[in-house]
Amino acid sequence: MENVLDASGLHTYYGASHILHGVDFRVGRGETVALMGRNGMGKSTLLKSLLGIVSPRRGKVVVRGRDVTGLETSAVIRHGIAYVPEGRGMFHNLSVREHLVMAARKGWDGRADWTYERVLETFPRLAERLDNMGTHLSGGEQQMLSIGRALMTNPDLLILDEATEGLAPLIRREIWRVVRHVKDTGIATIVVDKNVGVLLDLADRHVILVKGEVVFDGGPQQLKSDSSILERHIGL
Ligand SMILES: Nc1ncnc2c1ncn2[C@@H]1O[C@H](COP(=O)(O)OP(=O)(O)O)[C@@H](O)[C@H]1O
Numbered sequence: 001m002e003n004v005l006d007a008s009g010l011h012t013y014y015g016a017s018h019i020l021h022g023v024d025f026r027v028g029r030g031e032t033v034a035l036m037g038r039n040g041m042g043k044s045t046l047l048k049s050l051l052g053i054v055s056p057r058r059g060k061v062v063v064r065g066r067d068v069t070g071l072e073t074s075a076v077i078r079h080g081i082a083y084v085p086e087g088r089g090m091f092h093n094l095s096v097r098e099h100l101v102m103a104a105r106k107g108w109d110g111r112a113d114w115t116y117e118r119v120l121e122t123f124p125r126l127a128e129r130l131d132n133m134g135t136h137l138s139g140g141e142q143q144m145l146s147i148g149r150a151l152m153t154n155p156d157l158l159i160l161d162e163a164t165e166g167l168a169p170l171i172r173r174e175i176w177r178v179v180r181h182v183k184d185t186g187i188a189t190i191v192v193d194k195n196v197g198v199l200l201d202l203a204d205r206h207v208i209l210v211k212g213e214v215v216f217d218g219g220p221q222q223l224k225s226d227s228s229i230l231e232r233h234i235g236l
């Protein structure tokens with residue numbers, strides 16, 4: 001079956017710094033892929049390279065069989081990708097309701113599974129804060145709004161970069177609950193997160209980056225049965 005995403009041979013630079021060194025990265029339909037690696041290894045840069053936020057100098061990005069290499073980010077995401085970036089603070093003077101309503105769109109195939117009502121059912125906290133301005137939300141609520149907004153675009157692939165970073169345990173649990181729910185509905189996900197335990201339990205496949213190169217690509221069983229891989233590359 002056709003992959004949702006197929007990237008090959010990606011080389012990305014920031015000025016003269018060569019960050020990604022020929023990365024191959026794919027995501028199958030409905031697959032949950034954990035993108036792992038220590039800080040500064042190139043995880044966020046890989047995600048940005050997939051989305052055209054930074055332009056890889058070499059390599060190719062294919063979304064559902066279409067070459068999107070070099071396209072504007074807005075064009076790439078129209079092929080069915082939703083991105084929740086690292087950090088928050090991207091909320092302007094809009095209410096929660098406005099944020100969600102503005103994000104609403106059908107999937108590339110006309111799917112409209114994720115509606116305003118469904119997002120509010122999924123995140124009851126947001127339903128209680130509809131008239132709040134995005135900037136007046138707690139960190140956890142902002143993250144929920146980010147994810148809610150991403151789901152409103154009815155993506156095939158949801159990308160979460162450190163979505164639980166800096167959040168209280170209760171809010172983290174809430175976010176993981178939603179990620180599992182999203183997985184159960186058949187949406188593919190790329191998850192970057194520090195909580196390796198959760199990732200081992202959640203992901204179908206794990207990709208580990210070291211200095212901009214893929215050093216591991218395999219299933220959770222493989223990582224669980226050979227603890228030296230995580231020790232060496234993640235430091236556990
Ligand atoms: N905008 C940027 N300009 C220059 N260097 C950057 C920029 N963003 C990230 N880097 C560098 O690229 C490398 C990879 O960073 P990043 O992709 O953010 O890693 P990760 O997400 O795995 O922590 C790091 O050495 C980082 O310092």
Ligand SMILES: [Mg+2]
Pocket residue numbers: 043044045086161
């Ligand atoms: Mg990062």
